[in-house]
Protein backbone atom coordinates (compact mmCIF):
# COMPACT_ATOMS: atom_id res chain seq x y z
CA UNK A 574 0.00 0.00 0.00
CA UNK A 575 1.25 3.49 -0.76
CA UNK A 576 0.26 6.53 1.21
CA UNK A 577 1.12 9.54 -0.88
CA UNK A 578 0.13 12.92 0.50
CA UNK A 579 1.83 15.81 2.25
CA UNK A 580 1.51 16.45 5.95
CA UNK A 581 1.75 19.75 7.69
CA UNK A 582 1.14 19.20 11.36
CA UNK A 583 1.38 22.31 13.56
CA UNK A 584 3.39 22.68 16.75
CA UNK A 585 1.51 21.25 19.73
CA UNK A 586 -0.14 18.41 17.76
CA UNK A 587 -0.29 15.24 19.85
CA UNK A 588 0.75 12.11 17.99
CA UNK A 589 -0.56 8.98 19.66
CA UNK A 590 0.64 5.61 18.37
CA UNK A 591 -2.29 3.42 17.35
CA UNK A 592 -0.82 0.12 18.54
CA UNK A 593 1.64 0.96 21.31
CA UNK A 594 -0.01 4.10 22.62
CA UNK A 595 3.20 6.21 22.79
CA UNK A 596 2.41 9.93 22.99
CA UNK A 597 4.55 12.60 21.35
CA UNK A 598 3.98 16.35 21.20
CA UNK A 599 5.23 18.10 18.08
CA UNK A 600 7.69 20.90 18.90
CA UNK A 601 8.69 21.90 15.37
CA UNK A 602 9.45 20.67 11.89
CA UNK A 603 13.02 19.41 11.52
CA UNK A 604 12.98 18.67 7.83
CA UNK A 605 11.12 17.26 4.92
CA UNK A 606 12.53 14.96 2.26
CA UNK A 607 11.30 12.83 -0.58
CA UNK A 608 10.28 9.95 1.70
CA UNK A 609 8.88 11.66 4.73
CA UNK A 610 8.60 14.50 7.15
CA UNK A 611 10.63 14.69 10.35
CA UNK A 612 9.45 16.50 13.48
CA UNK A 613 11.17 17.34 16.73
CA UNK A 614 8.85 15.85 19.36
CA UNK A 615 8.68 15.62 23.13
CA UNK A 616 7.71 12.25 24.56
CA UNK A 617 4.84 13.10 26.91
CA UNK A 618 5.71 10.54 29.60
CA UNK A 619 9.42 11.31 29.86
CA UNK A 620 9.63 14.90 28.51
CA UNK A 621 12.57 13.67 26.39
CA UNK A 622 13.17 15.08 22.93
CA UNK A 623 13.21 12.78 19.90
CA UNK A 624 12.95 13.02 16.14
CA UNK A 625 9.81 11.45 14.67
CA UNK A 626 9.65 10.55 10.99
CA UNK A 627 6.36 9.96 9.19
CA UNK A 628 6.42 8.33 5.80
CA UNK A 629 4.55 9.34 2.71
CA UNK A 630 5.16 5.94 1.21
CA UNK A 631 4.41 2.96 3.41
CA UNK A 632 6.72 0.61 1.52
CA UNK A 633 9.70 2.98 1.69
CA UNK A 634 9.35 3.80 5.35
CA UNK A 635 8.82 0.14 6.20
CA UNK A 636 12.05 -0.82 4.47
CA UNK A 637 13.84 1.95 6.40
CA UNK A 638 12.36 0.61 9.64
CA UNK A 639 13.45 -2.93 8.77
CA UNK A 640 17.03 -1.77 8.31
CA UNK A 641 17.01 0.19 11.57
CA UNK A 642 15.62 -2.80 13.45
CA UNK A 643 18.25 -5.11 11.97
CA UNK A 644 20.99 -2.62 12.86
CA UNK A 645 19.62 -2.40 16.36
CA UNK A 646 19.61 -6.19 16.77
CA UNK A 647 23.15 -6.43 15.44
CA UNK A 648 24.31 -3.53 17.58
CA UNK A 649 23.03 -5.28 20.69
CA UNK A 650 24.57 -8.59 19.75
CA UNK A 651 28.02 -7.31 18.82
CA UNK A 652 28.48 -4.41 21.20
CA UNK A 653 26.10 -4.69 24.16
CA UNK A 654 27.58 -1.74 26.00
CA UNK A 655 28.99 0.47 23.28
CA UNK A 656 27.15 3.62 22.26
CA UNK A 657 26.11 2.90 18.68
CA UNK A 658 22.97 2.51 16.62
CA UNK A 659 21.40 0.24 19.24
CA UNK A 660 19.84 3.33 20.82
CA UNK A 661 18.86 5.01 17.58
CA UNK A 662 15.41 3.54 16.98
CA UNK A 663 13.01 4.21 19.84
CA UNK A 664 9.56 3.18 18.67
CA UNK A 665 7.61 2.22 15.56
CA UNK A 666 3.85 2.71 15.20
CA UNK A 667 1.02 4.12 13.07
CA UNK A 668 -0.74 7.46 13.44
CA UNK A 669 -4.43 7.71 12.51
CA UNK A 670 -4.99 10.94 10.63
CA UNK A 671 -8.13 11.86 8.70
CA UNK A 672 -9.11 8.21 8.33
CA UNK A 673 -5.64 7.18 7.10
CA UNK A 674 -2.95 5.17 8.84
CA UNK A 675 0.41 6.90 8.60
CA UNK A 676 3.45 4.83 9.61
CA UNK A 677 5.99 6.60 11.77
CA UNK A 678 9.09 5.84 13.76
CA UNK A 679 10.77 7.66 16.61
CA UNK A 680 14.55 7.98 16.68
CA UNK A 681 17.29 9.70 18.63
CA UNK A 682 17.24 13.47 18.05
CA UNK A 683 20.52 14.64 16.61
CA UNK A 684 21.43 18.17 17.48
CA UNK A 685 23.64 19.18 14.63
CA UNK A 686 23.80 20.83 11.28
CA UNK A 687 24.35 19.41 7.80
CA UNK A 688 28.01 18.95 6.83
CA UNK A 689 28.00 21.76 4.26
CA UNK A 690 26.62 24.36 6.69
CA UNK A 691 29.04 23.17 9.38
CA UNK A 692 32.10 23.60 7.13
CA UNK A 693 30.86 26.97 5.85
CA UNK A 694 30.58 28.24 9.43
CA UNK A 695 33.65 26.62 10.99
CA UNK A 696 36.09 26.52 8.08
CA UNK A 697 37.06 23.79 5.66
CA UNK A 698 39.86 22.39 7.89
CA UNK A 699 37.09 20.99 10.09
CA UNK A 700 36.75 18.41 7.33
CA UNK A 701 39.68 16.66 9.05
CA UNK A 702 37.66 15.87 12.18
CA UNK A 703 34.25 15.46 10.57
CA UNK A 704 35.71 13.17 7.90
CA UNK A 705 37.44 11.03 10.52
CA UNK A 706 34.21 10.61 12.48
CA UNK A 707 32.19 9.91 9.36
CA UNK A 708 34.61 7.19 8.33
CA UNK A 709 34.34 5.65 11.78
CA UNK A 710 30.54 5.53 11.40
CA UNK A 711 30.92 3.87 8.02
CA UNK A 712 33.39 1.37 9.41
CA UNK A 713 30.87 0.37 12.10
CA UNK A 714 28.16 -0.08 9.49
CA UNK A 715 30.40 -2.06 7.12
CA UNK A 716 31.68 -4.30 9.89
CA UNK A 717 28.03 -5.15 10.67
CA UNK A 718 27.45 -6.17 7.04
CA UNK A 719 25.75 -3.03 5.70
CA UNK A 720 26.49 -0.34 3.17
CA UNK A 721 25.03 3.14 3.62
CA UNK A 722 24.43 3.70 -0.09
CA UNK A 723 22.99 7.20 -0.34
CA UNK A 724 25.90 9.09 1.21
CA UNK A 725 25.63 12.83 0.52
CA UNK A 726 26.28 16.00 2.55
CA UNK A 727 22.59 16.36 3.54
CA UNK A 728 22.65 12.93 5.19
CA UNK A 729 25.52 13.84 7.48
CA UNK A 730 24.73 15.87 10.60
CA UNK A 731 27.67 17.33 12.50
CA UNK A 732 27.74 18.43 16.14
CA UNK A 733 29.77 21.23 17.72
CA UNK A 734 33.03 19.30 18.01
CA UNK A 735 32.83 17.57 14.64
CA UNK A 736 31.00 14.49 15.94
CA UNK A 737 29.02 12.95 13.11
CA UNK A 738 25.72 11.14 12.78
CA UNK A 739 24.34 9.63 9.61
CA UNK A 740 20.65 10.16 9.01
CA UNK A 741 18.21 8.68 6.52
CA UNK A 742 18.79 4.94 6.56
CA UNK A 743 16.44 4.51 3.59
CA UNK A 744 19.37 3.77 1.28
CA UNK A 745 21.10 1.16 3.49
CA UNK A 746 21.56 -2.26 1.85
CA UNK A 747 23.20 -5.43 3.06
CA UNK A 748 26.59 -6.15 1.53
CA UNK A 749 26.31 -8.02 -1.76
CA UNK A 750 22.83 -6.72 -2.70
CA UNK A 751 22.20 -3.82 -5.07
CA UNK A 752 22.32 -0.27 -3.77
CA UNK A 753 18.67 0.70 -3.66
CA UNK A 754 18.82 4.47 -3.28
CA UNK A 755 21.49 6.83 -4.52
CA UNK A 756 22.02 10.42 -5.63
CA UNK A 757 23.61 11.13 -9.02
CA UNK A 758 26.88 12.90 -8.22
CA UNK A 759 27.84 10.55 -5.38
CA UNK A 760 26.99 7.41 -7.33
CA UNK A 761 29.80 5.30 -8.80
CA UNK A 762 27.58 4.36 -11.76
CA UNK A 763 27.03 8.02 -12.65
CA UNK A 764 30.79 8.38 -13.21
CA UNK A 765 31.10 5.05 -15.08
CA UNK A 766 33.51 4.11 -12.32
CA UNK A 767 31.99 0.83 -11.14
CA UNK A 768 28.80 -1.04 -10.39
CA UNK A 769 26.01 -0.45 -7.91
CA UNK A 770 26.65 -3.53 -5.82
CA UNK A 771 26.49 -2.69 -2.14
CA UNK A 772 30.10 -3.04 -0.98
CA UNK A 773 32.21 -0.82 1.28
CA UNK A 774 34.01 0.61 -1.77
CA UNK A 775 30.67 2.08 -2.92
CA UNK A 776 30.57 4.24 0.24
CA UNK A 777 34.29 5.17 -0.02
CA UNK A 778 33.64 6.44 -3.52
CA UNK A 779 30.61 8.48 -2.43
CA UNK A 780 32.57 9.93 0.47
CA UNK A 781 35.36 10.96 -1.92
CA UNK A 782 32.82 12.80 -4.10
CA UNK A 783 31.34 14.44 -0.99
CA UNK A 784 34.84 15.80 -0.17
CA UNK A 785 35.36 17.02 -3.73
CA UNK A 786 31.92 18.60 -3.80
CA UNK A 787 32.46 20.48 -0.54
CA UNK A 788 36.06 21.55 -1.16
CA UNK A 789 36.27 21.95 -4.96
CA UNK A 790 32.71 22.49 -6.14
CA UNK A 791 33.29 24.30 -9.44
CA UNK A 792 35.46 21.72 -11.21
CA UNK A 793 33.12 18.96 -10.00
CA UNK A 794 30.10 20.79 -11.43
CA UNK A 795 31.94 21.17 -14.70
CA UNK A 796 32.87 17.48 -14.88
CA UNK A 797 29.36 16.36 -13.91
CA UNK A 798 27.73 18.27 -16.76
CA UNK A 799 29.65 16.45 -19.49
CA UNK A 800 27.88 13.94 -21.71
CA UNK A 801 27.13 10.83 -19.63
CA UNK A 802 29.36 8.56 -21.73
CA UNK A 803 32.30 10.96 -21.26
CA UNK A 804 32.25 10.91 -17.46
CA UNK A 805 34.89 8.78 -15.77
CA UNK A 806 36.82 8.35 -12.55
CA UNK A 807 39.68 10.04 -14.43
CA UNK A 808 37.73 13.33 -14.25
CA UNK A 809 37.54 13.03 -10.48
CA UNK A 810 41.22 12.08 -10.16
CA UNK A 811 42.12 15.07 -12.28
CA UNK A 812 40.29 17.39 -9.86
CA UNK A 813 41.93 15.66 -6.90
CA UNK A 814 45.45 16.27 -8.35
CA UNK A 815 44.78 19.88 -9.32
CA UNK A 816 42.67 21.43 -6.54
CA UNK A 817 44.90 22.87 -3.77
CA UNK A 818 42.01 22.59 -1.28
CA UNK A 819 42.11 18.79 -1.69
CA UNK A 820 45.89 18.49 -1.27
CA UNK A 821 45.77 17.24 2.37
CA UNK A 822 43.45 14.38 1.35
CA UNK A 823 44.93 13.60 -2.08
CA UNK A 824 46.30 10.15 -1.36
CA UNK A 825 43.11 9.10 0.43
CA UNK A 826 40.79 10.38 -2.30
CA UNK A 827 42.76 8.65 -5.01
CA UNK A 828 42.52 5.30 -3.20
CA UNK A 829 38.82 5.77 -2.46
CA UNK A 830 37.97 6.62 -6.06
CA UNK A 831 39.85 3.56 -7.25
CA UNK A 832 38.47 1.33 -4.47
CA UNK A 833 41.95 0.42 -3.27
CA UNK A 834 41.52 0.07 0.49
CA UNK A 835 41.64 -3.41 1.99
CA UNK A 836 38.73 -2.47 4.27
CA UNK A 837 37.23 0.58 5.98
CA UNK A 838 39.53 0.20 8.98
CA UNK A 839 42.45 0.85 6.59
CA UNK A 840 40.59 3.81 5.11
CA UNK A 841 40.19 5.27 8.62
CA UNK A 842 43.86 4.78 9.38
CA UNK A 843 45.09 6.54 6.25
CA UNK A 844 42.72 9.48 6.80
CA UNK A 845 44.03 9.85 10.35
CA UNK A 846 47.67 9.71 9.22
CA UNK A 847 47.14 12.30 6.48
CA UNK A 848 45.22 14.82 8.55
CA UNK A 849 47.70 14.53 11.40
CA UNK A 850 50.68 14.97 9.08
CA UNK A 851 49.22 17.97 7.25
CA UNK A 852 48.46 20.00 10.37
CA UNK A 853 50.74 23.00 10.62
CA UNK A 854 53.38 22.83 13.35
CA UNK A 855 52.34 24.82 16.43
CA UNK A 856 53.87 28.29 16.24
CA UNK A 857 56.90 28.47 18.52
CA UNK A 858 57.09 31.41 20.91
CA UNK A 859 59.80 33.81 19.75
CA UNK A 860 62.87 33.20 21.93
CA UNK A 861 64.95 36.03 23.40
CA UNK A 862 68.26 36.37 21.53
CA UNK A 863 71.22 35.05 23.48
CA UNK A 864 73.16 38.35 23.29
CA UNK A 865 70.36 40.19 25.13
CA UNK A 866 70.43 37.59 27.92
CA UNK A 867 74.25 37.89 28.18
CA UNK A 868 74.11 41.71 28.16
CA UNK A 869 71.46 41.64 30.87
CA UNK A 870 73.52 39.28 33.02
CA UNK A 871 76.61 41.50 32.65
CA UNK A 872 74.59 44.64 33.58
CA UNK A 873 73.20 42.99 36.70
CA UNK A 874 76.70 41.88 37.74
CA UNK A 875 78.09 45.40 37.20
CA UNK A 876 75.18 46.95 39.16
CA UNK A 877 75.72 44.60 42.11
CA UNK A 878 79.46 45.35 42.01
CA UNK A 879 78.82 49.15 41.87
CA UNK A 880 76.40 48.98 44.82
CA UNK A 881 78.90 46.91 46.79
CA UNK A 882 81.66 49.46 46.13
CA UNK A 883 79.37 52.40 47.01
CA UNK A 884 78.21 51.05 50.37
CA UNK A 885 81.57 49.59 51.37
CA UNK A 886 82.93 53.05 52.26
Ligand SMILES: Nc1ncnc2c1ncn2[C@@H]1O[C@H](COP(=O)(O)OP(=O)(O)OP(=O)(O)O)[C@@H](O)[C@H]1O
Pocket residue numbers: 603604605606607608609610611624626680681682683684727740741742743
Ligand atom coordinates in the same frame (compact mmCIF):
# COMPACT_ATOMS: atom_id res chain seq x y z
N1 LIG B 1 17.37 12.04 13.89
C1 LIG B 1 17.30 13.29 13.42
N2 LIG B 1 17.64 14.32 14.22
C2 LIG B 1 17.58 15.60 13.76
N3 LIG B 1 17.16 15.95 12.52
C3 LIG B 1 16.79 14.96 11.68
C4 LIG B 1 16.85 13.58 12.08
N4 LIG B 1 16.43 12.84 11.03
C5 LIG B 1 16.12 13.69 10.05
N5 LIG B 1 16.34 14.97 10.41
C6 LIG B 1 16.09 16.18 9.60
O1 LIG B 1 15.02 15.92 8.72
C7 LIG B 1 15.41 16.05 7.34
C8 LIG B 1 14.70 15.01 6.48
O2 LIG B 1 15.02 13.70 6.96
P1 LIG B 1 15.35 12.49 5.99
O3 LIG B 1 16.58 12.82 5.20
O4 LIG B 1 15.39 11.27 6.83
O5 LIG B 1 14.08 12.49 5.06
P2 LIG B 1 13.90 11.83 3.65
O6 LIG B 1 12.51 12.09 3.22
O7 LIG B 1 14.30 10.40 3.70
O8 LIG B 1 14.93 12.67 2.78
P3 LIG B 1 15.56 12.38 1.36
O9 LIG B 1 14.75 13.19 0.40
O10 LIG B 1 16.97 12.91 1.52
O11 LIG B 1 15.52 10.92 1.12
C9 LIG B 1 16.91 15.92 7.36
O12 LIG B 1 17.53 16.61 6.31
C10 LIG B 1 17.30 16.51 8.73
O13 LIG B 1 17.41 17.91 8.64
